Amino acid sequence: MIQGERQRLLERQIAALPERQRTALNLCFYEGLSNRDAADIMGIRLKALQSLLMRAKITLKKTLQESMEE
Amino acid sequence: MSLTEKQLIDGLQLYGTAMEAWPEELRARVLRARQHPTFAAQIREQERFESLLRQRGFEPAHNGLADRILAAAHPVHRRERAGIAAWLQELLGELPVLQNPALVLASVLMLGFAIGFGATSQTLPGSEDYNTAFTFLEEDGVQL
Numbered sequence: 633m634i635q636g637e638r639q640r641l642l643e644r645q646i647a648a649l650p651e652r653q654r655t656a657l658n659l660c661f662y663e664g665l666s667n668r669d670a671a672d673i674m675g676i677r678l679k680a681l682q683s684l685l686m687r688a689k690i691t692l693k694k695t696l697q698e699s700m701e702e
Numbered sequence: 703m704s705l706t707e708k709q710l711i712d713g714l715q716l717y718g719t720a721m722e723a724w725p726e727e728l729r730a731r732v733l734r735a736r737q738h739p740t741f742a743a744q745i746r747e748q749e750r751f752e753s754l755l756r757q758r759g760f761e762p763a764h765n766g767l768a769d770r771i772l773a774a775a776h777p778v779h780r781r782e783r784a785g786i787a788a789w790l791q792e793l794l795g796e797l798p799v800l801q802n803p804a805l806v807l808a809s810v811l812m813l814g815f816a817i818g819f820g821a822t823s824q825t826l827p828g829s830e831d832y833n834t835a836f837t838f839l840e841e842d843g844v845q846l
Contacts, residue, residue, distance in 0.1 A: 635757065642758050661755060666723070667716060686715045693751055 645695050653688035660685055705735050707744070714748040 646654060652674070659670035660681075671681035705713070705728075713732065717723040724732055735741040794800055 638754070639757055639759050642754065646758065661718070661752075662758070682716050686712065689715045689751075692755070696751075696754065 641699055642696065645692055645699070648695075649688050649691060653684045653691070656681055656684035657688040657692075705731050705741075707740065710735055710741055710744060714744065719745055719749050719752055 646657065649657065655674060656670060659665045659673060660667060663670075665673070667681055667685070668678055670685075671678045674681060676684075710732070713724065713728065717725075721729050721732065736745060800806060
């Protein structure tokens with residue numbers, strides 16, 4: 633799969649995530665904020681943020697793997 | 703105390719492969735876990751996943767953290783905040799018929815006429831109103 637296609641696929645999969653999971657991923661992974669800071673910004677508890685982040689990454693990993701295998 | 707495989711996998715999802723993101727009390731244990739072949743494989747897999755995520759071509763906004771967050775999480779909202787000019791432009795783009803001024807003017811005039819002829823007048827009294835008024839005037843002894 634070429635770079636452009638992979639980027640579009642990734643963009644689609646991230647866009648398909650539920651909004652709060654996407655926000656958690658953006659804050660923690662792309663913005664590099666700590667889990668604590670991201671939880672404060674989103675106004676949720678640390679555990680809830682961690683749960684959102686984990687679910688986002690697990691979903692992405694699974695869907696990306698499936699898409700690349702097709 | 704060493705980390706279990708589940709703890710390591712959960713930690714990798716939460717903090718990633720960069721050691722500085724991990725809580726200080728766990729770092730030494732993760733570094734030790736890296737020596738273990740199973741854990742090392744988990745970490746390599748996570749590194750591959752993270753490098754894939756970094757291919758997103760993410761472009762941070764120019765102004766402030768709040769804008770960057772909104773730009774990343776809600777790209778549509780940035781367009782919504784562009785103002786009425788952008789909204790009108792978008793509307794014209796959606797409805798090309800509005801780009802013909804003569805047609806728009808004719809439509810407005812027709813709508814105006816329709817409303818004007820359709821509404822009953824409040825200023826001109828009907829024949830019943832005249833009769834009522836005369837009755838009162840006659841009772842008061844006014845000669846017409």
